Amino acid sequence: QVQLVESGGRLVQAGDSLRLSCAADAGTFRSYPMGWFRQAPGQGRDFVAALNGVSTVSTFYADSVKGRFTISRDNAKNTVYLQMNRLIPEDTAVYYCAADPDGEYTRASDWGYWGQGTQVTVSA
Numbered sequence: 001q002v003q004l005v006e007s008g009g010r011l012v013q014a015g016d017s018l019r020l021s022c023a024a025d026a027g028t029f030r031s032y033p034m035g036w037f038r039q040a041p042g043q044g045r046d047f048v049a050a051l052n053g054v055s056t057v058s059t060f061y062a063d064s065v066k067g068r069f070t071i072s073r074d075n076a077k078n079t080v081y082l083q084m085n086r087l088i089p090e091d092t093a094v095y096y097c098a099a100d101p102d103g104e105y106t107r108a109s110d111w112g113y114w115g116q117g118t119q120v121t122v123s124a
Contacts, residue, residue: 002024004097004115006096006116007118008021009095009119010120011123012087014088017083020095020120021080022079029078030078032099035049035098036095037111038094047062047105047106049082057073071083087120093119094119095117096114099112
């Protein structure tokens with residue numbers, strides 16, 4: 001049973017930092033690449049970041065967050081993090097954790113498992 005549980009979303013001001021967490025079951029965490037997507041109201045689900053590997057990790061970012069966001073993993077806690085710095089109002093969205101991509105990392109439809117999402121709101 002794949003379980004992905006996001007947490008950490010809240011209301012912040014522009015320029016603030018925030019860290020999202022995605023707790024996964026151990027099997028999922030060690031078997032699949034994992035990623036973050038976000039969905040603003042009325043928009044599609046957009047790729048934010050992804051990583052693969054357990055001991056040696058490769059990371060991938062959307063251009064819109066490169067240099068501001070960092071994806072990482074804690075193997076002891078079966079948790080993936082998204083550290084978000086210098087937040088801007090355009091970062092406002094529901095953020096989703098995902099696992100098990102089958103194809104393009106940037107395409108939401110290629111990911112097999114999803115969490116329930118956590119709301120991030122950035123005020124100007």
